[in-house]
Amino acid sequence: MKSNFGYVDTMIKPILSALALLLLSAATQAVPQTMRLDYYHTGDAKQEMFSVDRVVIEPLPWPGDLSKAIDGTNLGKYFFEVRDQKSKRALYSRGFASIYGEWETTDEAKTMLRTFSESLRFPAPEAPFEIVLKKRDVKNYWRDIWSTSIDPRDIFIDRSTPRAPATLIPIQKMGEPATKVDLLLLGDGYTARETKKFVADARRLVAVLFATSPFKEHASDFNVWGLCPPAAQSGISRPSTGVYRDSLATYDAFGSERYVLSFDNRALRKVAQFAPYEFIEILANGRTYGGGGIFNLYSTVAVDNAFANYVFVHEFGHHFAGLADEYYTSAVSYAPATERIEPWEPNATAMLDPANLKWKELVSPDTPIPTPWNKDEFEKYSREIQKRRAEIRKQKLPESVMEALFREELQHEQSMFHREKYYGRVGAFEGSIYEAKGYYRPEIDCIMFTRTNHFCAVCRRAIERIVGLYSRRS
Numbered sequence: 001m002k003s004n005f006g007y008v009d010t011m012i013k014p015i016l017s018a019l020a021l022l023l024l025s026a027a028t029q030a031v032p033q034t035m036r037l038d039y040y041h042t043g044d045a046k047q048e049m050f051s052v053d054r055v056v057i058e059p060l061p062w063p064g065d066l067s068k069a070i071d072g073t074n075l076g077k078y079f080f081e082v083r084d085q086k087s088k089r090a091l092y093s094r095g096f097a098s099i100y101g102e103w104e105t106t107d108e109a110k111t112m113l114r115t116f117s118e119s120l121r122f123p124a125p126e127a128p129f130e131i132v133l134k135k136r137d138v139k140n141y142w143r144d145i146w147s148t149s150i151d152p153r154d155i156f157i158d159r160s161t162p163r164a165p166a167t168l169i170p171i172q173k174m175g176e177p178a179t180k181v182d183l184l185l186l187g188d189g190y191t192a193r194e195t196k197k198f199v200a201d202a203r204r205l206v207a208v209l210f211a212t213s214p215f216k217e218h219a220s221d222f223n224v225w226g227l228c229p230p231a232a233q234s235g236i237s238r239p240s241t242g243v244y245r246d247s248l249a250t251y252d253a254f255g256s257e258r259y260v261l262s263f264d265n266r267a268l269r270k271v272a273q274f275a276p277y278e279f280i281e282i283l284a285n286g287r288t289y290g291g292g293g294i295f296n297l298y299s300t301v302a303v304d305n306a307f308a309n310y311v312f313v314h315e316f317g318h319h320f321a322g323l324a325d326e327y328y329t330s331a332v333s334y335a336p337a338t339e340r341i342e343p344w345e346p347n348a349t350a351m352l353d354p355a356n357l358k359w360k361e362l363v364s365p366d367t368p369i370p371t372p373w374n375k376d377e378f379e380k381y382s383r384e385i386q387k388r389r390a391e392i393r394k395q396k397l398p399e400s401v402m403e404a405l406f407r408e409e410l411q412h413e414q415s416m417f418h419r420e421k422y423y424g425r426v427g428a429f430e431g432s433i434y435e436a437k438g439y440y441r442p443e444i445d446c447i448m449f450t451r452t453n454h455f456c457a458v459c460r461r462a463i464e465r466i467v468g469l470y471s472r473r474s
Contacts, residue, residue: 031178032066034058035124035157036269037131037150041100041116045109048100050133050146053117053266056158056273062123063177063276065472069093069123073465075322075344076295077101078135079142080120085128085149092122096296097322099261106254117265125152140341164274169226171202172219177276180223181470184277186268186298187228188248189236189285198228201283201303208309209316212453214460214467221471225275236260236284241396249282249300251290257393260290260300268298278470281316287399289406293318306403310451317448317455321462324348326432326441326449329382340438346462347448348432349440359442359458362426371427373420373444379436381416385409410451417445426457 038053069092071079076095083090100116103109120131128151134142150157166187174180185206187198202224210219236247240257248268253261262268262282272280280298284290289307293299293315301312317323324345340350342358349358354369363369385405392402417423423444432441432449441449443456455463 031061032123032125034060034062034273035122035152036273037120037148038266038269039118039120039148041098041118042113043100043104043109044111044113045104048104048145050148052148054158055150055154055156056269057124058121058273059161059164060273060276063182064123064278065178065470066123067472068469071095071469073322073469075346077344078133080134081132082122082125083130083132084125085130091125091129094120094122094296095322097294098297099263099294102294103254108254116263119265119269128152136344138339138341140344162270165229165271166227166274168275169199169202169228171199171206171224171226173223174220175223177223179472181221181279181467182275182277183222183224184272184275184280185224185226186248186272186280186282187226187285188262188282189231189234189245190228191232191234192230194234194285195228195230198283198285199226201285202226205281205283205301205303205309205312209313212313212447213455214464215313218464218467218471221467221473223276225277227271227275229271231285235286238286238288247284249284251288253292258288258290259292260284260302261292261294262298262300279316279320281312281319289399289402291315295319295322305399307406307451310447310453314447314451317459317463321459321466322346323448323459323462324433326446328431328434328436328439329379329386330434343433343439345433347442347446347456347458349428350438351428351440354428357428359426359461362442362457362461363428364425367422367425367427369428370440371422371425371429373422373429374416375429375431375436378413378416379431381412406451413445413450414452420444 036056036058040051040053042049070090071093073095077097079095081090082092098118130147130149132144133146135145137143185202190198206224209215233245235245237243237245237250240252248264249260249262251260253259282298282300284300284302286302287304288302289305291301291311295318299315299319301308301315322345324343324347342350342352357369388405426442428440429444430440432439442458445452446456446459448459
């Protein structure tokens with residue numbers, strides 16, 4: 001009997017090809033657009049209010065994993081949900097922190113109102129929806145503070161296609177954006193002639209990040225992109241020294257000479273929208289020590305300082321995993337807490353319930369809680385360092401003098417810590433979140449405490465949890 005397999009094969013191949021094209025088209029169409037709500041956040045230490053600025057459809061499709069649209073980490077000072085208007089079903093959610101959330105704790109917020117531009121990004125829904133914004137109250141519970149409704153068919157949604165401000169540079173591409181953590185390195189204060197310097201700086205800092213555990217073990221879970229719009233002048237603003245630039249970021253945020261933030265959210269988003277991203281670190285083209293990091297907003301680093309490698313990783317820890325600053329002897333702009341509440345950050349605790357320490361499963365049975373350490377000796381030495389640091393800035397000495405002081409400090413701290421009985425063990429060491437009393441950190445040392453080169457076990461666990469929220473291994 002003559003076989004008809006050849007005939008059937010001839011007929012099926014075109015059908016299968018057409019079906020494959022149809023499925024590919026459907027898959028492409030299934031990826032939603034990226035929608036962004038820009039809004040204004042206004043208030044002072046006692047009140048806050050919100051108002052819509054605009055709704056934007058960004059040029060690139062949504063870069064995230066749609067199967068991980070709901071955030072269950074319980075991180076952030078704020079939290080937003082995108083809800084279907086008819087069914088009230090949550091379509092997307094994320095926790096975050098904000099510049100306003102920091103500013104409202106400063107002395108300035110007690111005397112004046114200020115307005116900050118902020119944004120929420122999410123996969124664009126097809127039907128009318130509402131955005132509900134929540135904030136933690138004094139007991140750390142979530143409370144609804146604002147909501148607004150959006151119809152995706154609204155003619156006033158900005159669907160324009162502006163020209164990209166720079167060429168997108170793939171620093172490291174390990175897979176499709178939906179399956180990876182997408183990190184955008186944004187150049188600030190680089191002239192057109194310094195584009196090659198930006199690429200070199202980006203590659204150097206990425207290498208440092210992926211040499212640091214647990215990022216080292218998860219390097220394949222990250223895509224890293226670069227964007228560097230050419231600046232008219234080299235460098236960024238530093239008002240305390242009379243330096244002003246048309247830059248995204250500036251030193252002296254909240255009056256802290258080392259704190260680098262971007263207050264122009266509109267300008268930042270206008271550039272960043274041309275990259276597939278979930279996280280942003282701004283590379284500031286400068287030598288003076290500085291940086292900053294805000295959970296789920298961005299982080300910053302001055303790239304030419306001798307301690308830029310450390311600052312890059314430390315600040316990314318804030319931005320990426322919501323890690324708290326564990327140091328407490330450096331001057332900061334924030335007023336001390338009036339009452340002890342449990343911090344939402346994963347690496348700090350008020351230890352209100354010692355029996356249920358938030359990282360108790362990482363503590364050995366023979367480690368006492370709270371955990372003793374030579375706190376008085378550390379604080380005495382640190383106070384002297386802070387005096388010398390302030391004098392260096394007062395005299396406007398070269399940055400190399402400050403870098404030498406930091407090297408001396410790091411060497412002294414490392415020697416001191418290695419003599420500690422509980423060095424390298426998880427416990428509850430008093431002194432954290434800018435306060436000497438009442439708050440505790442997991443280990444004696446960590447990148448979030450000093451200028452060392454490693455994260456503690458609790459911070460590593462927190463970072464890995466966020467990697468899992470944004471990446472998917474095949």
